[in-house]
Amino acid sequence: MATQQPLPAPTSMRLDSTNIQGDILSGLPKKTEIFYFFRITNDEDFRRRFRNFAPLVKSVDQVAKDRDEIQEHKRKDERLGTKPHLIPLVGVNIAFSHLGFKELKIDDTKLIDTAFLRGQRLDAANLGDKGTGSGDNFVPDWEPAFKEEIHGVILVAGDSHTSVNKQLWQIEEIFGDSIYKVTAVRGDARPGDLSAHEHFGYLDGVSNPAIIGFDKNPLPGPAPINPGNIIVGQEGDASKADRAPWMFDGSFLVFRYLFQKVPEFDDFVDKNALKVPGLTHKEGADLLGARLVGRWKSGAPIDLTPFQDDAELGGDPKRNNNFSFAAERDFQKLCPFASHIRKTFPRADFEEAGIPTESHRIMRRGIQFGPEVTRQEKKEKKTMHGRGLLFACYQSSITNSFQLLQQGWANNAAFPFTEKTPQVPGLDAIIGQGPGRQLSGIDPNNPATELVLTQDWVIPRGGEYFFSPSIKSLKDTIALSA
DSSP states (O other): OOOOOOOOOOOOOOOOTTTSBHHHHTOOOOSEEEEEEEEESOHHHHHHHHHHHGGGBOBHHHHHHHHHHHHHHHHHHHHHTOOOOOOOOEEEEEEEOHHHHHHTTOOOGGGOOHHHHHOHHHHHHHHTOOEESOGGGOEESOOGGGGSOOOEEEEEEESOHHHHHHHHHHHHHHHGGGEEEEEEEEEEOOSGGGTTBOTTSOBOSTTOOOBTTTOSSOOSSSOOBOGGGTSTTSTTOTTGGGSOGGGTTOEEEEEEEEEEOHHHHHHHHHHTOOOOTTOOHHHHHHHHHHHHHSBOTTSOBTTTSSSSOOHHHHTOTTTTTOOOSTTOTTTTSSSOTTSHHHHHOOTHHHHTTTOOOGGGOOEEOOEEESOOOOHHHHHHTSOOSOOEEEEEEEESOTTTTHHIIIIIIITOTTOSOOTTOOSOOBSOTTTOOSSOOEESOOSTTOTTOOEEOOSOSEEEEEEEEEEEOOHHHIIIIISOOO
């Protein structure tokens, strides 16, 4: 049985929750969210107008109060026996690209992150995105808007389209023609019981790290990490000594516009259903899907329940992340090395070898987009409507976190490679990109058997790297003084 790893020794570390943008550590409460990508057309006018925008940006402290209000509202509905309904609530955050800081004439070189300073379009080939050309002339197969110059992104999240749209109209009025809208993409939580599940159907966002000095009662599972792995300038930030003061309490934001081929994924797991004695064809298909992801759709990790789903375990936050792959004495019997959750967070595969993992952690804040799969799509087993994930994550180093996870881990067929890896793992079954999409470990009774993945089910169609400054820096560095 997996056990919780020991917590770090007590620390006097404290984070200023009034100075950190709210989405980073708390996640803006949302049923819907718009990512509004813009280009600055007049830097001085933008910075003057920014004084009126800055008060709209919510901090971690303000988001905590919003969440308390939401919980009190739910308790009130329960006490009164009234039908649950959402309260009007909106949160705003903002982040800038390297080109945005350059346009504002703000020196960001001490952010010391080569991926950020180059931008995601120039990094697309390294990430494995499809495209044409090579080197700096590589053109990714992205939506046209994301091939344009993007200076920043405004996040507007809330309870409804009405609330979010109203807030966004106010923001556009504040900035006027000092900015140009490059594009905007909207995400929506999936309906009913599917909420918090990505479009393939698997519970998402389970394994975000707990932060020392912030999370008071961390859930059982991987040990909490130092805040500097997510927040620039804090304990654990390897480049802390080299940062400029205005960068402290900020965080790098990675955005990826990821489309998902759901009917094709469902068809693949059905056609390649594992043949295990005692399991029906449907159960064999569900088992294959779970081994590709590393979790059942309920969120239950296959490391704890390898051959059948356990919805009670999957829905229990005190248990569904409390595992480490340490019981893998039969190597890939329980969980394939190439399963998505093992590729992107190897846990004991690294820890037993004395390799630290906390500097590679990310804080995920994405949301789903697009309609549910239609009857026609299910019948023809073909995607006809765009859907997927507006992937967003925070970290104090893109090169050591997101970029490494995608390029060095997910796209690396040999990773993880330790003394207990008897077969080549293969690419990440879900997000791995590159030639030779095949992996071992899918058949629990014969881990050496390789499965060829016939196509990509996750298609990147755009993205950018940003930095989310602190509340103080928004007011003192971005905005012009009155």
